[in-house]
Amino acid sequence: MKFGGTSMAGTERIRRVANIVRAQAANNSEVAVVVSAMAGETDRLVNFCREANALYDPAEYDVVVSSGEQVTSGLLALTLQSLGCKARSWLGWQMPMKTVEAHSKARVSTIDAPDMIASMEAGEIAVCPGFQGVSDEGRVTTLGRGGSDTSAVAVAAAVKADRCDIYTDVDGVYTTDPRIVAKARKLKAVTYEEMLELASVGAKVLQTRSVGLAMKAGVRIQVLSSFVGEDAVPADELPGTLIVSDEEMELMVERGEMERQLVTGIAHDKNEAKVTLTRVPDKPGAVADIFAPLADASINVDMIIQNVGRDKGETDVTFTVPGADLARTQALLDDRREDIGFNRIITDSKVAKISVVGVGMKSHAGVASTMFSALSDRGINIQAISTSEIKVSVLIDEDETELAVRVLHTAYGLDAAD
């Protein structure tokens, strides 16, 4: 069970979390809980570090910022004890949660936690601080902001959990953003790949890295809401959305627990920006000259289109980057204008990426053409297209985001019955 910073913000809320944990433990379960720091606490600690040293040593940064989760794990153990449960905290170095030593953005390497498992088998609830680990050199590490989801999946893998329940402020994964489409439906299950595609295009329920780790380790995740009112019930009786392997999804369909869907969900992302370089020489190596420096600067280029230009031997190149990297992208390319040989650089951050996602499209053609004609019927202009095995994305004018999402939600038959 994993609880985020909003759920852990203060002793009153920690008591509500403890009630949820107790209900699950009472339901014949051995339970490990992973917790975030109180909301706002990590920011406070990060600010201290910045004040102390603008160019901070990530090893000492980790010592400072990991303390927030240490506090909440101790407090949750205490609160569980006050409710009559046996519980104890297991800090990153106590488990140990071994990570590769890349301070402030470490990756979990192994958790070999025989003592913790023995304690759980003896009926003690294990309470683990998220976000923190320990390096081979015995130093405190952290997994990067939002790393507690990853901690939870790693702990679930280590204790061979039946399920990793991630409690959030939403009660599951929806076919699309319910704030845009009132008829959006909560999904009973999605596959890891679908979740990754949905997350990467803006449905920010889970940290992407945690889904990748769950897929690799075969951990079943359940996303569900921590806002369950006064009477805490075990998660078994309050299902959210399961995130499972392709195989399990196949079994669920065979058993009639899930309907087979061509498209699982529609995601949108307004944080993209479009860049066009005009009159780039149409010769081998020209495109590499553009994208190599961006890759070196860790700028993620997504959609790429090359149009034949007005003059022979020249072409326009269009691509998208994260909006936050637009200024850097422009500066990098301006510096290389001579080498690359383009004429003008045109940028547009008023664009949105709309994606339809579903494992079903692996075996079915026609998903993309349904998308194009549904959008075209409503006069929505497609500026770029990219596809993967289980996703089709298009770039459109940002102002048409909501309209496009609604049109596609209906076109793929995802609207809930009235």
Add this chain to the structure above:
Amino acid sequence: MKFGGTSMAGTERIRRVANIVRAQAANNSEVAVVVSAMAGETDRLVNFCREANALYDPAEYDVVVSSGEQVTSGLLALTLQSLGCKARSWLGWQMPMKTVEAHSKARVSTIDAPDMIASMEAGEIAVCPGFQGVSDEGRVTTLGRGGSDTSAVAVAAAVKADRCDIYTDVDGVYTTDPRIVAKARKLKAVTYEEMLELASVGAKVLQTRSVGLAMKAGVRIQVLSSFVGEDAVPADELPGTLIVSDEEMELMVERGEMERQLVTGIAHDKNEAKVTLTRVPDKPGAVADIFAPLADASINVDMIIQNVGRDKGETDVTFTVPGADLARTQALLDDRREDIGFNRIITDSKVAKISVVGVGMKSHAGVASTMFSALSDRGINIQAISTSEIKVSVLIDEDETELAVRVLHTAYGLDAAD
């Protein structure tokens, strides 16, 4: 070097501490620093624990409250780095600072810190969180409130430090409280025993336990002020008060660095309360009946006098206890009135204990009689007396505290020259 919570309260103050540390390190020294949590932080964390669980598990309490020192040790390491020093933090479990597992009031057993010593020899400043340790079972422990002084002495012993500099909000140990006697003088040195007697009667510069450990481990302590203005200078050039062994003190006197004194200081303590039981049967075992239950309840009885009462076979028994324990003492004795067989219980918390302390009195008679006549000359009534090898204490009316201290300070020739 040890810095308390006031010195560590915020990144601005931590920068001042870092300047002091850097000045010392630049003075051809290998330095380990022990730090407290930011002022107020430990209280905040203790309150969280109380809210979570009124009867808290001390093991989890330790996990929560030890985080305050973790934060300041990381921040001081970062700040030292920003000033161009090499520095790293060593948490209790990293050193390791092994303690006997008595959570929330652990005692240091051993520190065997070869890695930390190697790092210091390589020129890195070691920054250690005070107050925290680790048990043989690998759990976080804390040394009890104010335990950071003890941590500092333990670290000093482990690294075989020449000196343990404890920075406080006073600049040394004085012959008496300078707020009472304007002519009080800062002492160049006192012995461990003198410091223990001065501390136990109210001169709260250092935690008593830390002085006991220093005496056992032969660690020379220096008490000095952390408020040194903008220009940080190494402690070698800014002496406070040294706390040393009898032997070193003897050497300092022989070398003419110290004058031989009969009395080193005058301490006062208004936190005592006087209890009188009237008409206690004057028979063997009666006194044991009174004090055994108080000892069982961990109430520290200090001065004891027995007066013959008005009637034969009966006696009045008077003693002092800490003012905070007065109510408990009264309740315990009331419960046993029948068994003990006393008539009335009379209490008085408007008393003060005045002590003259000095190793010199071991070899000189007349110290006590000087005290009694000096007080009697000013009409100050002595209600009780207790003595040790290097201390004479009297109990007087609380209103006469300041007068008594001034009279004695002059009587023993301690006043500074004008």
